[in-house]
Amino acid sequence: MPEVSLQGLVKKFAQGNHLALKDVSLDVEAGEFVALVGPSGCGKSTTLRILAGLEEADAGDILLGGVRVNDVPPDQRDIAMVFQGYALYPTMTVRENMGFPLRMRKVKAAEAKERIEKAATLLKIGKLLDRRPHQLSGGERQRVAMGRAIVRNPRVFLFDEPLSNLDAALRTELRVEIAELVRKLGRTAIYVTHDQAEAMTMADRIAVMNQGIVQSYATPRDTYERPATAFVAGFLGNPRMNLLDASVQGRMVRASPFAFEWNGADTVKKVGLRPEELGLADRGIEAKVIGLEPLGAETHVRVEANGQILVLRVRGFAKHRIGDKVHLSPAPAHFHAFDENGDRVEERA
Amino acid sequence: MMRPRKWSDPGWMLAPTTILLIVFFIAPIGIAVYQSFFSWDLLTPPKAVGGANYLAIFKSGELLRVTGRTLFFSAMVVTGAMSIGLALALLLNRRGLWFSFVRSAVFSAYVVSWVAVALLWLWILDPDRGIVAKGLHVAGVSSVKLLNHPDTVLPVLAGVTVWKITGYAMIMFLTGLQAIPNEVIEAARLDGAGAWSRFRFIIWPMLRPTGTFVGTTSLVISFQAFDVVRVMTQGGPARASTLFVYAIYESIFMNLRVGTASALTVAFFVVLLSLSWLQIRAWRQKA
């Protein structure tokens, strides 16, 4: 039985004229860490808020440990949420902030003190306990918000872009810590993020949402290597996957400037090629370099071939310049095929 | 920190306010202090009398009585306006046409002039034709003269004042409430805080600065109450509603005693200043 089960959630806001959630279904197993990603406005926060009980669904069910909780108020769902803006109580000290959920649950003072101190040690904020939120840095506030969530020992953690207000270095540091902490506590977590790196590195499974629907739900590796839809393929990966118009002709898929052998359904309308799946060669398809993005460890090279713009990834700094003529190796080892609806089409084994 | 290029720069920037302060605030107080040492009836030349005016208002018990009365009145107005204003703000802090209409309606009382408010309530409370009297009559109570009884007159005047300034308190509290991020309230809900706990532990502490401000301003407004007294009771019955400012007015314009009035004015200033200071300090400490 899944620990969290969302079944066919629908949500329409009074002010909005479209459905914020069209049909959101998601099962999360106990102890699993799930990342929820998707473009802005696709309904990630709304999904979390409905699960937490801060918002009501128009249709669909929310099950926690197999029990329907649609009508259970948020404070009785045993869910803790870490907000993007941290949502610390400004008039309370760090200790009081962390102790607030315990105080509300009438936990004895001695036990509360112990739990707060344990959490503070775990989060390395033991020295900050008597400060107020405005005396803390962003990263420290984030730790306190985490602390307030973990002292409760809830059955589910929800995170709504908890690191998005921090600088890149701190994000990388904290994402490792958060994932480790949640795993150590053995709790179930749903983590909304815009950051692909966070989703890929932290999660056991990634749910990709678009326009109020969960389009794909799989391990990070499967999501990346075998994206369920063209949207998912384009959303995950940086630079984005090259998506080319395609058609099947006999035993070939033609996707200008490429043509691949194909042994599968003839419904293919798009072919996707990851930038790292494309290579440069001494001879092959002629192309012209039109852009270079050197990042140090790798360079993203933008080329035009046969009127088609493609991005490929090369190691280190590219030796090319803009305007150079290059050749693309004509048959990348790996490609992704999608039909008219954007659904993945597999080759016959 | 930014530093002024020339020492005179901040000087001339502050000048307009400083001039206004001097003309309308410091100079009048200075004049009042000066005149409080004279006996003057506006007709014959002033006579220096030293501290006699202060001694007189103190010995006659007038100062104590007026101060006590005004304090009682102020206490009713401040607690009334603050608690009702806060309650209304909490109730009306929602979206929707209906709520915005009620908010405007409550606030509109604050915009109406004091004299108009006083006349309106005089009419409502009229013992013969007023709607209060008619209502009581229907309920079988014979006409009560709320304004004509020394025990009820001050609570009634306080009620009228509260009615007028509650809209102001409400708007201030609404502004304070809107500055509280939604996320914080939601975090409290998830942390297990019910409506009362959310108010007690989260909202109220965050509203404290607003509360201090509303408390102090309504204290000052209530201390300065004059028009309601002038229009509704003229200080009666039996001086039961002679509040501080009305007492000053009475000394000058009815009794032609500028010296006494000035002494009262100085006393008024000192009392109000110390009260405001005490109030602000008390609120700060509790925070």
Ligand SMILES: Nc1ncnc2c1ncn2[C@@H]1O[C@H](COP(=O)(O)OP(=O)(O)OP(=O)(O)O)[C@@H](O)[C@H]1O
């Ligand atoms: N309170 C609200 N009233 C009206 N519409 C809302 C409300 N909250 C969200 N929406 C709408 O619902 C849709 C989903 O919003 P949601 O906040 O869940 O998106 P999101 O995926 O979290 O986006 P982001 O990544 O920008 O945070 C959006 O179209 C948004 O405009």
Ligand SMILES: [Mg+2]
């Ligand atoms: Mg969001």
